[in-house]
Amino acid sequence: MWKNILIGCALLWVHSATAAGPDAAEIIRRAMDHYRGQSSYAQMTMIIHRPDWERRMRMRAWTEGDKQTLVRVIEPKKDAGSGTLTVDGNMWTYTPSINRVIKVPSSMMSQNWMGSDFSNKDISKDTALIDQYDHTLLEQRERDGHRVYVIQCVPHEDAPVVWGREVLQIRDDWVLLRQEFWDQDNVLVKTLRALEVGQLSGRAVATVLRMGREDAPGEWTEVRTTQVDFDLDLPANLFTLSSLRNPRQ
Amino acid sequence: MRRVVPVLAILAWRNLWRNYRRTLIMLLAIGLGVWAMIFMAAVMRGMTDEMVRNGLHTLPGEVQIHQRDYRRDPSVVNSMAPPSGALLQALQQPPVVAWAARVRVPAVLASERGSRGVTLLGVDPQAEAPLGSLPQELVAGRFLSGADDRGLVLGASLARRLETGLGKRVVIMSQDPHNNVADRGARVVGIYRARLSGTEERFLYAGRSVVQDMLGMGGAVSEVAASAGDYRHVAAWYPRIAAAAGADLEVVSWTELDPFLDTMLGVQDGFSLVFMVVIFLALSFGLINTLVMAVFERIREIGLMQALGMRPRLILAQILLESLFLLVLGLAAGNLLALLSIVPLESGIDISGVALGMEMMGMGNTLYPVLALRDMLMSTGVVVTLGLLASLLPAWRAARLDPVRALNTT
Structure with a gap:
């Protein structure tokens, strides 16, 4: 009961605060547009870390709009050429060694992506955070000369989201600093942290992002972005199954 | 002598x-x-x-009607229109005492801490109750109130494995007829106990219209189950249902469904x-x-x-x-x-x-x-x-x- 009252108070307070401040949904929208632009191309390294081993993969990623993403692995050699295409919430993977494009069935959407700590759903449903949650601005704080917005996102009743709530920290230059995934018993399950923020192509970008589960501190996945270009003219046939299978870039 | x-x-x-x-x-x-x-x-x-x-309890209804290919591939593609015309008439006559149309598709249930494959049953509780196909024992919460109840009822063992519970939200994922991901969040409104924990982990109950909406299958159903009371005498009446169902549907009795x-x-x-x-x-x-x-x-x-x-x-x-x-x-x-x-x-x-x-x-x-x-x-x-x-x-x-x-x- 006291929890409800607390949330009630928080909401009330937030409401009075938001009257003056920016709209929470708007901040998220901005942050999302900021890190992927209208279209983008990025080179990154994904590091999957476990207590007894570590694995690095270099990859290239293209995005256009909210709903189209193509990721292709370039290193290590063993995995080179395999890729993932998401269009409008559907997801396909291509593995050169078996020369097959496979549509990821719904049953596998909650499985991890390429062995990392990201789930297929994390990869394919970016914009769900905007459409399927209620957003409230919890707090604005100052850090390193920036204003940081702390936003709580509570999924709609029917939203296909297992979390009780997600808490985002977004800097005033629209860099996502932290995304916390809380379960419905108010226990923090996993966190996405921006460990480093740098300037790439004239924009502030989280160059090192780390996703880790709270109950397994030795296990995490890091994405290090080394190069990113925004608002490019991408060929129209980039986000198609044939381009997933036959890289032309 | x-x-x-x-x-x-x-x-x-x-x-x-x-x-x-x-x-x-x-x-x-x-x-x-x-x-x-x-x-x-x-x-x-x-x-x-x-x-x-x-x-028979996990396979309720001594006679089941499916689309011809459903038993080979129990997916949403192989669904059938709800009974109408001669079939509906046959189902409403004695000796059939109860019948129900349900959606039955493979799905995945996910919580914050795990996911498991299940069989999603979209049911109309009012029609299923006389068939005796609903869980007999609820350990918490309530059963679905109707075909448009937006909640979920799952087995105690499944709830334990997914570390979820009454009142929590979980996500059901399945596929629509065009192979697109169909998913929605739903709140657990009831937890049932079955005699076998295998049953508890396998069957997940949701309102039929809600499932139909989620899967985008309109009014179609996966199976129709009918019962005449006594499972031993099914051979006497099911050929009549088969005749009424026509050639596009497959009508089988429990003896064929579970020859074992x-x-x-x-x-x-x-x-x-x-x-x-x-x-x-x-x-x-x-x-x-x-x-x-x-x-x-x-x-x-x-x-x-x-x-x-x-x-x-x-x-x-x-x-x-x-x-x-x-x-x-x-x-x-x-x-x-x-x-x-x-x-x-x-x-x-x-x-x-x-x-x-x-x-x-x-x-x-x-x-x-x-x-x-x-x-x-x-x-x-x-x-x-x-x-x-x-x-x-x-x-x-x-x-x-x-x-x-x-x-x-x-």
């Missing part, structure tokens, strides 16, 4: 008690054997009944008979030995009777009567023992120590032995028939004794 039989009976009876210690041991052996036969049969009957009951259950029912009697015969074979050695000894001890006596004019046929009859008395007394003792030991156990034997193994066979952790009259009659039949057959040999030898030689044996 009419005066002969009582005399023979008296002779046989008295002979039986001449060596009462041996007779009592034999009686004990027969009694225990008969008890073992009936007890085994009762336990086996209990097991089969339980398996059939559990099987049907076979189990069929072989149960056969198994019992084999058990009884095996037990009796062991017993028969004791029986023959007893009779052979009894004849051997009385060679001079038998020779005297023959010398006095008793026909070999009557001697044969006397020995067989003696054996029959022994068997009947043993049967009475065995049946009584079985009755006394099974009736108190009919409320269930706790076998939770081996429950995991039993569950693979589709059984719960309590075994309910069933004492059936036919098992008692069958054991009596087996013992009397085979017993008399076994006694024929010593009796035959006694009847064929040469009186002169017999009298001269020392």
Whole structure:
């Protein structure tokens, strides 16, 4: 009961605060547009870390709009050429060694992506955070000369989201600093942290992002972005199954 | 002849008690054997009944109607229009007492801490209730209130595995007819317990219209189940439903849906008979030995009777009567023992120590032995028939004794 009252108070307070401040949904929208632009191309390294081993993969990623993403692995050699295409919430993977494009069935959407700590759903449903949650601005704080917005996102009743709530920290230059995934018993399950923020192509970008589960501190996945270009003219046939299978870039 | 039989009976009876210690041991052996036969049969009957009951419970409705390809590939693509026209009419007439149309598709249920494959049942609780297909026991919350209830009811074991619980939101994921991901969040409104934890982990109940909406299948359903009350007499009425359903739909009875259950029912009697015969074979050695000894001890006596004019046929009859008395007394003792030991156990034997193994066979952790009259009659039949057959040999030898030689044996 006291929890409800607390949330009630928080909401009330937030409401009075938001009257003056920016709209929470708007901040998220901005942050999302900021890190992927209208279209983008990025080179990154994904590091999957476990207590007894570590694995690095270099990859290239293209995005256009909210709903189209193509990721292709370039290193290590063993995995080179395999890729993932998401269009409008559907997801396909291509593995050169078996020369097959496979549509990821719904049953596998909650499985991890390429062995990392990201789930297929994390990869394919970016914009769900905007459409399927209620957003409230919890707090604005100052850090390193920036204003940081702390936003709580509570999924709609029917939203296909297992979390009780997600808490985002977004800097005033629209860099996502932290995304916390809380379960419905108010226990923090996993966190996405921006460990480093740098300037790439004239924009502030989280160059090192780390996703880790709270109950397994030795296990995490890091994405290090080394190069990113925004608002490019991408060929129209980039986000198609044939381009997933036959890289032309 | 009419005066002969009582005399023979008296002779046989008295002979039986001449060596009462041996007779009592034999009686004990027969009694225990008969008890073992009936007890085994009762336990086996209990097991089969339980398996059939559990099987039918997870497969409710003795007759099911599907789209032609559904059983081969139970996906949302192979769904059917809800019953209409002749089929609807046939379903609304006796002997059908209840029918329900449901959506039944494979799905994945995910919580914050895990996900598992399940069978999603989109049901209309009002129609399913008379079929007895809904979970019998709710441990928390409530069942769905109607076909448009937006909640979910899941099994206790599944809730434990996914570390979720009553009032929590979970996500169901499946595929729509165009192979797109179809998913939605839903709140757990009830948790049920089933006899088997396998059932609890497999079946997930949601409102039918809500599932139809999620999967974008309009008013279509996966299966229609119908029941006429008694699962044993399904063959009498299901051809009529099949005729009404037409060629595009497949109508099958539970005996085809789960041939294993049907076979189990069929072989149960056969198994019992084999058990009884095996037990009796062991017993028969004791029986023959007893009779052979009894004849051997009385060679001079038998020779005297023959010398006095008793026909070999009557001697044969006397020995067989003696054996029959022994068997009947043993049967009475065995049946009584079985009755006394099974009736108190009919409320269930706790076998939770081996429950995991039993569950693979589709059984719960309590075994309910069933004492059936036919098992008692069958054991009596087996013992009397085979017993008399076994006694024929010593009796035959006694009847064929040469009186002169017999009298001269020392």
